[in-house]
Amino acid sequence: VPAQGAATLLPSTRVLLKRRELAQVEQELQSQREEFRRRMERLAQRREQLARREDQHRDVVLKFDAFLKAAAARQERALQRAGEEQARALAQGAEAARLHRHLEGLQQHRESLARRLQSLRRFGDYLRDVLASMGQFQDVLAMLVHFGVLAGARAALAQEAEAGQERLAQGRAQLQRYQEETSTELLGTNKELAQLHMSLEAARQDVLQWESCWAHVQSTATQKTLLLGQIKLAVLNLFQLSTAWLKIPMDIALEDTEAQLDMMLLCMRGLTDICATSTHPLRHRGARLSRSQE
Template identity: 70%
Template sequence: MALDLEEYLHTAFRDKLRLQAVPAWDAATLLPSTRLLLKRQEVAEVERALQSQREEFRQRMERLEQRRQQLGQRKDQLQDVVLKFDAFLKASAARQERALRRADEERARVAGQGAEAARLHRELTGLLQRRERLAQRLQSLRGFGDYLRGVLARMGQFQDVPAMLARFGALAGARAALAQQAEARQKQLAQGWARLRQYQEEASSELLRTNDELAQLRAHLEATRHDVLQEESHWAHVQSTAAQKTLLLGQIKLAVLNLFQLATAWLKVPGDVALEDTEAQLDTVLLCMQDLAAICAELRPRQPGLSLPRLPVATRMRPMRHRGARVPPSQE
């Protein structure tokens, strides 16, 4: 576009600056001043032509600038229009989508309404059939209505048949409630009997278990009593044996005491031994017997083939030295 503008300006300047043909003057005949004026005139014409060309170029440039601004504004307007058109298209697509969705919903609603209408038609048909049946039943129960009116006339307690029916309905409800209560009480009673039987069974099993334990305890008690009797008999035997041993020990102590007293009295040995010290008394008796045996041995001549009887050894580990008693050398 810049090359076209440059070519256009070049052509316009070339056409405008083309000078008009100056009449041929004879250079020889013209004066220098005249030639100078002619040149000045040509230069002025060229200046005017250039000025007019500049003014035209400036105006054209202004028009071009205005045109450029108009084009920019037009471009902005077109962009706004394009944006608005895009928004319009989007809104139109959204509206179309909503319209399609509403159409689908409308078709679904119409289909649902058709199904609902079909269902209502079926219900209406069923209600009409029920109406026919109720009418037939009413026709068949008309005699009962006459009977109820006759009963109402005979009783004279109610104003109309509905009041009488309401009264009898209340009585029937109370009867049904009482029947339900009686049934509930029967159930509770059955549950109570079941619990009682369960308790009885548990008590019986507990009683059997207790009886078994009692029998075991009684058997254990009998065994314990038998053991106690055996222990008592054994203890009695031990006590009797201990009494016999005690009696024998007492007799032995009395015998030892008698021997001790006889030995000390006969041999005149001082008896400074306690009466309860039986062992010391027995040792003293043994010592006395040993003394007598030694004296007998010294006094009696020895015979071949004869030997003195051996006396028992004293019970104590060390021989006792009684005051005034003579102890044989062997005991020393």
């Protein structure tokens, strides 16, 4: 409808036109929504396909990784088995070589025993002849056992005799050491006895010297005692004479010699004063009076 004609249209016509336009717009929107929905569905399907492919790829990767690990483990086990087989083969080879050497040694030992048996065959014949001539044993083994016992007894007796000789030698050595020690101790004892004898003689000389000194001391003490007695007796006589002549009372003990001497000294001083007074009466008058007062 032209624009000029639309301006002249009736309102109902314009409403119908608007409705038709709205219907067309709605139809276009619906078609767009349907297209968008179909696109979203295709995108969802695409995402699902991608997720399934990713899961498939992940499974493939995991399976491949597991395959690689299993292959590496199988390879490692194969290498280990190969190493073990190689080591076992080497060990078996070494064991085979050792057994071969041992077999060769056994063969050589067998040959040596055969040669020794051949060389000892004449001794067996000799032992059988001895057994037949003796007639005492049943077989060669019993005879050898008997002679072995005799040889063992002889060896034991020889060993015991040797041990006895060793004990005898040890006893002789011990006796010699004891004699040497005894002689040494005897010499030391003799020296000590001589020293003690010398010490005894010196002690006797000291005793004699001290006895002479003691006798001299006793003699001197006796003389001093006699002299002291004589002095005491003389002092007592003088004391008695002085006190009797001066008429002084005797109030002093007879054994107190020192007091008697003091009294005699006073008496002698008194006599001296008397003598002096008789010659110089005026000079000693005061002294006599004081002495008489005392």
